[in-house]
Amino acid sequence: MYRYDEFDHKFVAERTAQFRDxxxxxxxxxxxEDEFRPLRLMNGLYLQLHAYMLRVAIPYGTLSxxxxxxxxxxxxxYDRGYGHFTTRQNIQYNWIKxxxxxxxxxxxxxxxxxxxxxxxxxxxxxxxxxxxxxxxDELADPRPIAELIRQWSSLHPEFSFLPRKFKVAITGAPxxxxxxxxxxxxLRMHKNDAGAIGWEVMVGGGQGRTPMIAxxxxxxxxxxxxxxxxxxxxxxxxxxxxxxxxxxxxxxILVHELGAEKFxxxxxxxxxxxxxxxxxxxxxxxxxxxxYFKAPAYExxxxxxxxxxxxxxxxxxxxxxAKNNLAAHLVDGYTIVNxxxxxxxxxxxxxxxxxxxxxxTLAELYSFDELRVSHAQNIVLAHVKLEDAFAVWEALVAxxxxxxxxxLIGDIIACPGLDYCALATAxxxxxxQAISRKFANVAxxxxxxxxxxxxxxxxxxxxxxxxxxxxxxxxxxKGEEFYQITLGGSSSENASIGTILGPGFAAHEVPDAxxxxxxxxxxxxxxxxxxxxxxxxxxxxPFKEALYAAA
Amino acid sequence: MSIIEKGQVMTAxxxxxxxxxxLTRSGEWSEKVDDAVLALEPLAVTALEARAAKDxxxxxxxxxxxxxxxxxxxxxRAIEMRERMRTTGPTVRLDLGKQAxxxxxxxxxxxx
Numbered sequence: 001m002y003r004y005d006e007f008d009h010k011f012v013a014e015r016t017a018q019f020r021d022x023x024x025x026x027x028x029x030x031x032x033e034d035e036f037r038p039l040r041l042m043n044g045l046y047l048q049l050h051a052y053m054l055r056v057a058i059p060y061g062t063l064s065x066x067x068x069x070x071x072x073x074x075x076x077x078y079d080r081g082y083g084h085f086t087t088r089q090n091i092q093y094n095w096i097k098x099x100x101x102x103x104x105x106x107x108x109x110x111x112x113x114x115x116x117x118x119x120x121x122x123x124x125x126x127x128x129x130x131x132x133x134x135x136x137d138e139l140a141d142p143r144p145i146a147e148l149i150r151q152w153s154s155l156h157p158e159f160s161f162l163p164r165k166f167k168v169a170i171t172g173a174p175x176x177x178x179x180x181x182x183x184x185x186x187l188r189m190h191k192n193d194a195g196a197i198g199w200e201v202m203v204g205g206g207q208g209r210t211p212m213i214a215x216x217x218x219x220x221x222x223x224x225x226x227x228x229x230x231x232x233x234x235x236x237x238x239x240x241x242x243x244x245x246x247x248x249x250x251x252x253i254l255v256h257e258l259g260a261e262k263f264x265x266x267x268x269x270x271x272x273x274x275x276x277x278x279x280x281x282x283x284x285x286x287x288x289x290x291x292y293f294k295a296p297a298y299e300x301x302x303x304x305x306x307x308x309x310x311x312x313x314x315x316x317x318x319x320x321x322a323k324n325n326l327a328a329h330l331v332d333g334y335t336i337v338n339x340x341x342x343x344x345x346x347x348x349x350x351x352x353x354x355x356x357x358x359x360x361t362l363a364e365l366y367s368f369d370e371l372r373v374s375h376a377q378n379i380v381l382a383h384v385k386l387e388d389a390f391a392v393w394e395a396l397v398a399x400x401x402x403x404x405x406x407x408l409i410g411d412i413i414a415c416p417g418l419d420y421c422a423l424a425t426a427x428x429x430x431x432x433q434a435i436s437r438k439f440a441n442v443a444x445x446x447x448x449x450x451x452x453x454x455x456x457x458x459x460x461x462x463x464x465x466x467x468x469x470x471x472x473x474x475x476x477x478k479g480e481e482f483y484q485i486t487l488g489g490s491s492s493e494n495a496s497i498g499t500i501l502g503p504g505f506a507a508h509e510v511p512d513a514x515x516x517x518x519x520x521x522x523x524x525x526x527x528x529x530x531x532x533x534x535x536x537x538x539x540x541x542p543f544k545e546a547l548y549a550a551a
Numbered sequence: 552m553s554i555i556e557k558g559q560v561m562t563a564x565x566x567x568x569x570x571x572x573x574l575t576r577s578g579e580w581s582e583k584v585d586d587a588v589l590a591l592e593p594l595a596v597t598a599l600e601a602r603a604a605k606d607x608x609x610x611x612x613x614x615x616x617x618x619x620x621x622x623x624x625x626x627x628r629a630i631e632m633r634e635r636m637r638t639t640g641p642t643v644r645l646d647l648g649k650q651a652x653x654x655x656x657x658x659x660x661x662x663x
Binding site: 026027028029033047048049050051052080095096097098099347418419420422424427429430433476479481 | 564566567568569570571607608609610613614630631632633636637640641642643644647648649
């Protein structure tokens with residue numbers, strides 16, 4: 001488990017005291033909004049449509065039961081009894097008061113949390129595979145390197161005023177669940193023939209108004225070189241990245257404008273300028289950090305779990321949930337529990353304080369006190385004994401968190417949209433809810449199989465619509481909301497940007513359009529073929545025809 | 552028959568809690584858009600701007616701007632959907648925001 005060291009304690013305590021003073025000076029009129037805005041943003045505090053919004057960092061999405069319980073406490077005491085888990089593995093509160101914020105930051109600091117690196121043009125909170133350290137297909141836990149990058153990048157003076165925000169994602173598994181190819185930097189672990197670990201370094205991916213897939217600049221970077229090499233990339237970006245136009249300031253534009261080869265040679269030249277760097281990863285330091293993420297004390301269990309099998313036979317609802325929401329764990333007798341925060345007609349990613357407390361308790365009782373937030377806005381209990389899965393499920397059923405739709409059409413990613421967000425051009429949540437209701441029947445969802453449907457309420461793409469197998473983008477046309485549909489996006493190891501299918505739809509037309517697309521797929525799929533594969537095999541034409549020819 | 556008057560309303564966020572507020576005839580900031588002055592001509596707009604700038608200075612509110620609005624039977628409706636959202640609350644949580652606190656504009660509802 002990630003934990004603070006003495007540096008973190010000191011700087012978070014200082015930061016909280018500093019913010020208390022800044023907020024007091026703002027409220028008394030000593031400083032203006034223009035002076036205060038960058039300060040509050042450095043502490044995750046935004047001003048949205050109805051109130052302030054506080055975004056709390058959850059480094060690589062990992063947190064303890066105690067921390068989740070504190071998030072629940074903040075939801076109940078300072079917000080309206082709930083929070084919203086985001087596509088950046090963070091949590092946002094929608095109804096925050098400026099006058100309470102210093103107290104909230106203190107409550108976070110009490111459990112070793114903060115809101116640093118959740119805003120501003122710095123290296124943001126690092127994200128990773130939500131199954132890190134648990135997934136059966138993983139080479140090794142990527143979180144020690146993620147933590148190393150966190151420590152290196154936190155309040156880094158050279159990289160605190162970048163041309164634009166900067167996001168790093170890391171995976172230790174061949175199957176990419178961390179969307180590394182659509183981040184400013186993506187790192188993917190490989191093992192060479194000698195068994196040594198190295199990192200594939202990808203740069204210049206991103207979503208937003210100019211979606212791009214990252215290019216690989218190193219196939220196999222030795223682990224000890226990760227930080228100095230990242231420094232070289234950051235320096236090239238800091239130097240050449242555009243500052244004249246915020247829409248062209250992300251590193252993806254630089255990579256695109258320079259060309260991948262030229263960009264790469266600039267990075268290599270910068271890297272060669274600093275032989276034997278002081279930031280080379282120290283093995284002892286990495287070992288110290290790795291100890292934070294030591295595998296839990298697993299019991300030696302049989303692969304066969306008789307009570308689990310019996311419970312599935314006796315209870316078809318449980319069997320369905322187990323089939324869809326459990327994933328293979330690297331240790332025999334254990335499983336990964338994916339808690340869907342997507343109940344029928346619900347708001348994707350929202351959880352009440354009470355639900356957070358239930359998840360805390362479940363983590364403490366059944367998952368070595370560890371929870372994860374996934375970028376798909378779900379919660380993961382990473383290490384649960386198969387024999388405990390039924391007890392976990394019963395508790396989830398009682399708290400309306402047992403939706404058996406993990407990875408299916410009902411498991412929708414959606415940004416807050418115009419219901420909350422000052423940047424949005426259209427609502428996302430009501431569209432997600434309408435689709436969720438339309439496909440409420442889990443058997444129907446299973447019929448359609450693995451489909452990722454992502455919705456954004458504006459071109460900034462917080463809802464990851466570009467990389468949804470089905471993407472929906474909400475726009476404003478002369479005061480009316482309308483929704484563009486894209487197909488064929490993916491954030492996996494075979495990442496791709498979705499293609500716009502045709503003219504947009506009114507909100508009420510969207511669920512039927514999605515059904516038409518899915519039924520077209522069902523008609524055309526070969527046996528066992530998933531949606532994305534059918535789309536890639538056939539292209540947009542049959543879907544376009546089904547959607548627009550009838551009109 | 553009632554006629555619809557079109558004009559502008561001054562809005563901002565209250566500094567201490569971020570709530571959306573609207574400038575009233577008496578120069579106060581109200582949470583309820585129906586209390587707002589609807590400026591129908593340039594002189595009134597200028598007066599609103601001056602008053603708002605003063606209250607920004609006085610740290611009562613922040614981020615002031617004018618919104619397009621219309622009035623019918625004494626009730627005010629923001630023209631843009633984003634602004635209607637600010638006068639009511641999230642359409643997906645009718646139990647929250649102005650619509651739940653009794654301060655929503657009477658004629659403001661966004662179609663669900």
